[in-house]
Amino acid sequence: MGLLSDPVRRRALARIVLRLNTPLCVLSYVAGIAWFLALAFPPLTQRTYMSENAMGSTMVEEQFVGGDRAQGFARDFAAHQRKSRALPVAWLERMMRSVGLEVYTQSFSRKLPFPDETHERFMVSGTNVYGILRAPRAASTESLVLTVPCGPDSTNSQAVGLLLALAAHFRGQIYWAKDIIFLVTEHDLMGTEAWLEAYHDVNVTGMQSSPLQGRAGAIQAAVALELNSDVVTSLDVTVEGLNGQLPNLDLLNLFQTFCQKGGLLCTLQGKLQPQDWTSLDGPLQGLQTLLLMVLRQASGRPHGPHGLFLRYRVEALTLRGINSFRQYKALEGMFRKLNHLLERLHQSFFLYLLPALSRFVSIGVYMPATGFLLLVLGLKALELWMQLHEVGVSPQEAGGSPNPGPPLPGAQGVSLASLLAPVLISQAMGLALYILPVLGQHVAVQHFPVAEAEAVVLTLLAIYVAGLALPHNTHRVVSSQAPDRGWMALKLVALIYLALQLGCIALTNFSLGFLLAATMVPAAALTSPHGPRPFYAALLMLTSPAAILLGSLFLWRELQEVPLSLAEGWQLFLTALAQGVLEHHTYGALLFPLLALGLYPCWLLFWNVLFWK
């Protein structure tokens, strides 16, 4: 008989698994964490290289010398913007036309679900201005975009000046094979989202915008530019986009090539490249950069206009920096090399982690870390399954089990109803957490002396905490004959639910998946009604989704070497909650629904298990 069908052998196997379960779980968890930490070290991290032949094996000699012109344009723009508080649309149109582009405008408006405290806006309406440089000898089938986001708080006038000067220079060349779109958006990312939706003729976020009059074909790549003199480092590149999407690594390689060629100082996550990778310092610094990237990617926010381009599979980067003339050549060179492209960027990796600008970790190398972590959940679930079915126990030793019938928890003395109730109630709490804050903000404002944004956040927290009181109430509804079996079955369901969710999240947004797994897996595995209840309660509280968010904020600031005090941290936490809800409604960020509808109910199930009577 086979290994699994022979009852004697099966029992022996089950006994081995049950005995070795805890050591295996611990080993697996430690292996996962260790693997992740080792990602910044040389064998697992490799040098970047240009995969696209069209960009790698071509030579480009930059000739742009219009630095003064750019400064002039910037001064004019700043002056005009000071006069009218909004974007000087007419001036921009005139300037772009004088430079030789085809100019179009687009107006958009949006009413936010609740007022945005950080940007101080509620009813947003604005105008985007864009000019198209048509390729002289090609059919306008493909295009590149240079975009400069302008907002009321960040004037970005230097970038506008550079955009106009580059446009003037590009207009005089005849070697363009793709159209170039020079886009100036108002209200930062809202304008960019409006333009993108209108360009691709979709409506994902409920933005009202006028249709675009001028188009230029499929966008192959985009570069967003933010130049202000507040930033200390020279040129900082951001790759993480909405919902953790990343551009093709070749675009970053292209930028890095021009950094090296032009002698520019380029940073990633605000940190310079470590030079020495053989000793311990380089990899440790790389680990810091890697953790910063993981935190940023996990947050799922679009850290710049490029993040919104990625949704339409347009490879894009955001460059932030101080104004230095050498940047012009880098930008010109980047666009000239992108001009050589014949197909979309697809040769290089789409999923990667960056310990440094010239080092990367590919998905095939970093995925096993999450695999090890999820293995713990699988092992625990297996153990529970075996215990529920008493597989390791011979028929003589088994007592109290009326009939070893079909392997359903229901037949083992735990009714399906008793399992379904906690699951449904937790899910309902999650739904309430998702819908109620925004829906009920007006009711809250009427009864309490708070602003709308604060009302939303406070409702969120209130519902969250109310969920903690659930276990004491559900037992009035549910009664089970075999109390021991009940919690095991519930924990089994919860473990499988958590494993599925984390697995799916890790595939699309590895950073979020890994972060959640690293924190939630130990608590989930350990939870049981027997054992030190206060300790388990504390552990579970610390690893609840909200606490993870709070913790990661502190970690992020710590890594950026700007540590937070507790009060500051709490304020930042509240702001982050509001921003999360807002971004979900305005850009379609998925962190808020994931946490509210997916992870919070799952976590509540574990909370239920802990307080099982």
Add this chain to the structure above:
Amino acid sequence: MAAPCFFSRLWRAALALLALGSLAASQIEDQAKQFFRSGHTNNWAVLVCTSRFWFNYRHVANTLSVYRSVKRLGIPDSHIVLMLADDMACNARNPKPATVFSHKNMELNVYGDDVEVDYRSYEVTVENFLRVLTGRIPPSTPRSKRLLSDDRSNILIYMTGHGGNGFLKFQDSEEITNIELADAFEQMWQKRRYNELLFIIDTCQGASMYERFYSPNIMALASSQVGEDSLSFQVCPKSLCVSTPGHRTDLFQRDPKHVLITDFFGSVRKVEITTETLSLQRDSQITESSYKEDRMDEELMEPLKYAEQLPVAQIIHQALLAEVWTLPSAPCGMLGSRSWPATFTETEAEGLAPPWGLHSRPVGPYHHGFLQDLWNQAHEVHFLDSRVREGRVEDCSLG
């Protein structure tokens, strides 16, 4: 005393004439010796660029540079088969439209006004290339797309593009392997389509392409060894990018030291009509010394011979009259077979001079001294055209 004076003058004049005549004869002899030094009477070039797209600009520039050199040294367009994707000059990305430069200082426009591309754009395929080499071309192909070489042609074959270990990539969709190429050259040899071949390959790992050659009279040059990339030194300095040229001369029968570059890159245009007759020595030192020992000589028990291309006698089972017998239209350079119809006597063969240069002399493909034998047979050599020759047949059966 007039008579002796006259006679002495005559004698002196005769001596002078004789001296002059012998001088002239020796000059003619020298010229003839020079002429037969390499054994070829016409030159062809097949220049292939196997890449397309803007980022392969350098391949097209290389091919056009070779084209320019070869044209400058005398090979006319009718003898050059140029295969290019030809999408550089008018590419939207070209900052100087209608030009292709071979160096980044942009001094020399190799595209010029008179580039004649025979196979352009998507016609550059492995199939077309092999058809050009072997001559198996559909009858509708224009003359400019054919390689009309014969057994006295020296052919230069230059190939550039992207290559790997044992293959060369043709326009992103197919490859040609070194075995295919070697077999194509063997077909060329068996069909007497070349006298000597210079094969130059300018790709990554180019040396792998000539590893499999097995036909005689081929000299091969490659720009890189197996395992090396072939990169331009304008882009990558020599310290970083290692690219060691390679060569193969073991199949080549002359000493490479005595081979002129113009034997392949230039054109033989020696069309000299002379009324003088010249008897070539049976064993001139030049021919003897310039031949290497052929290893195959010892292995061959009997000399190899051609199979009859079209055994008409067997097919129609009747003796043919020499006058009505017209040979099937064979491509230029085809040699006849040894077992000519029995009724075809030598004297009758004399009168038959096929216009396309058919040599009614059987030769074996591996006979190293076939040129020597040729001279053994020829009493008079008249050159009317660089490709056509008629000879007086002394002995039809040649071992």
